[in-house]
Amino acid sequence: MARTTTDEQKGVFYDCGKCPAFCCSVYERVAVTKKDLQRLAKYFKVTVEEAGKRFTRMNGEERVLRRAKDPLLGEACHFLDRKTRGCTIYHARPDVCRTYPARSRCAYYDLLQFEREQQSDQPNVIPLVTLTFPEVKIPDEE
Ligand code: SF4
Ligand code: SF4
Incomplete structure (x- = not known):
């Protein structure tokens, strides 16, 4: 969900610009906190209140971002640009999107690269992931 992280950054082994935005x-469920909602508003x-109604829905007790159909991966966040595969609200995205994946890989x-290599380095291969x-x-331990 970072969408600007590149593998040219020190200690980072993924490049959001080369990924169809699997995350x-x-x-x-992309959680939206009160602070996230204020930022969106x-x-x-x-x-x-309007931001909550337009951009989020309740999933039980949890407020999450709305989703919509995605021609590439089936369904995706409402705010994902279907063509560029970038976030259309980058500066207003929820905290959880800012921290993901919170590690160097x-x-x-990794799966995308693995599958592309398996398919003879085809850059247009996109494994479907759900x-x-x-x-x-x-089972109980014996
Ligand atoms: S799935 Fe990983 S590489 Fe792809 S956009 Fe999300 S964080 Fe970036
Ligand atoms: S708000 Fe942006 S970064 Fe977060 S899931 Fe939606 S498109 Fe991705």
Whole structure:
């Protein structure tokens, strides 16, 4: 979700500019805090209530960004530019987008590179990635 991080930065091994923005697509819930909502409202020059209605929805107790259809990956954040694959509210994006992936590697970028290499270095190969979180029953330890 950083979208400006490049592998030319010291200690960084992913390049958002060469990625179709998996992170803005695979995570169905991008959390929006009160501070994030205020930032969105200020950016769009609307009230906090209006920003909440227009740009977010409630998922149980949690407020999250709205999503929309994405021709490339099925569904993605409402704010993802479908052509450039960049964030259209970069300076107003939620905190969680600012910190992701919070480490020197991005698993999705590693997967992208791996698959492209597997497919004879085809730069247009895009592995389809979805995330599900099924409840798994862990057997009791014997
Ligand atoms: S999935 Fe990783 S490389 Fe791709 S845009 Fe997100 S943070 Fe950047
Ligand atoms: S707000 Fe921007 S960075 Fe965050 S998920 Fe949406 S498009 Fe990606």
